Amino acid sequence: MDVASGVEKGEHERLLVASSARRAGEWAAERIVAALEGASARGVRAVLGCPAGRTPRTTYAALARLVARRSLDLSRLDLVMMDDYVAPAPDGGYEPCAIEAAHSCRRFAEHELRALLNAGAPRARQLPAAQVHFPDPRDPARYEDTIASLGGVDLFLLAAGASDGHVAFNPPGSSLATRTRIVELAESTRRDNLATFPTLRSLAEVPRFGVTVGLGTLARHSKAALLLLLGAGKHAALARTLALRSFDPSWPASVVFECANASILADAEALIGRPCSDPTPDPREVQLP
Numbered sequence: 001m002d003v004a005s006g007v008e009k010g011e012h013e014r015l016l017v018a019s020s021a022r023r024a025g026e027w028a029a030e031r032i033v034a035a036l037e038g039a040s041a042r043g044v045r046a047v048l049g050c051p052a053g054r055t056p057r058t059t060y061a062a063l064a065r066l067v068a069r070r071s072l073d074l075s076r077l078d079l080v081m082m083d084d085y086v087a088p089a090p091d092g093g094y095e096p097c098a099i100e101a102a103h104s105c106r107r108f109a110e111h112e113l114r115a116l117l118n119a120g121a122p123r124a125r126q127l128p129a130a131q132v133h134f135p136d137p138r139d140p141a142r143y144e145d146t147i148a149s150l151g152g153v154d155l156f157l158l159a160a161g162a163s164d165g166h167v168a169f170n171p172p173g174s175s176l177a178t179r180t181r182i183v184e185l186a187e188s189t190r191r192d193n194l195a196t197f198p199t200l201r202s203l204a205e206v207p208r209f210g211v212t213v214g215l216g217t218l219a220r221h222s223k224a225a226l227l228l229l230l231g232a233g234k235h236a237a238l239a240r241t242l243a244l245r246s247f248d249p250s251w252p253a254s255v256v257f258e259c260a261n262a263s264i265l266a267d268a269e270a271l272i273g274r275p276c277s278d279p280t281p282d283p284r285e286v287q288l289p
Contacts (some may be wrong), residue, residue, distance in 0.1 A: 013235035018283035025058025049156030052098040052108040068120025160253035164188035169212035178214030235273030
């Protein structure tokens with residue numbers, strides 16, 4: 001697939017291609033900092049929508065470096081986390097998986113995100129635990145009110161499943177009417193997560209249920225969105241996303257076409273489907289018509 005074919009199939013979004021996942025993360029981190037600084041200039045809190053998992057790790061690492069280098073103030077930042085695994089509770093409802101579990105998104109948020117960002121910040125400028133928000137599996141709908149009370153999300157980072165395009169835990173077939181809810185995870189999503197969490201040794205060990213923001217949540221509350229597609233394993237996902245002209249419920253990642261001020265950020269490996277060295281300016285931007 002060449003860039004031009006993707007450009008012809010876009011309508012309102014823009015595609016950016018970085019030479020590596022690290023450089024993509026650095027660009028995304030600069031975008032986050034711009035949102036932080038914009039909110040500070042308006043005298044309001046900044047709100048960042050965050051996925052867990054492999055894809056955003058280079059972004060979070062780059063953001064942590066910027067926090068330390070520029071002495072950024074995280075005390076007025078809120079993180080809106082997108083999902084978590086849940087299990088059926090004895091009373092018939094659902095409860096979060098154990099936070100100690102390697103696949104716990106709460107564990108990821110605490111140890112691979114909040115602690116990482118705070119490591120280079122003085123105590124007065126650190127991100128408090130109370131400002132990292134998760135949907136409550138016992139009252140998922142309340143998360144919509146939480147996000148609205150924060151004033152929406154300045155930038156929602158999105159990551160798509162390699163095989164089925166799931167975003168958060170929204171399976172193929174999810175509609176734009178969906179809000180925060182409990183879902184039974186698609187088998188394709190669960191198989192993708194075997195690669196994300198090596199401690200899960202078989203499909204039987206991957207949880208079957210999750211609590212997730214809906215595609216409607218993303219479209220309704222995002223002031224800007226950035227879809228990350230990184231690595232050769234996301235080549236097919238990038239191609240399918242670029243082949244769509246509008247939202248298609250069979251490919252949840254196409255929700256990006258319904259989000260305000262949206263961009264798609266890929267690395268060269270995702271673009272060509274194999275390891276590569278890309279000598280072009282980094283990142284290069286292609287404006288989609």
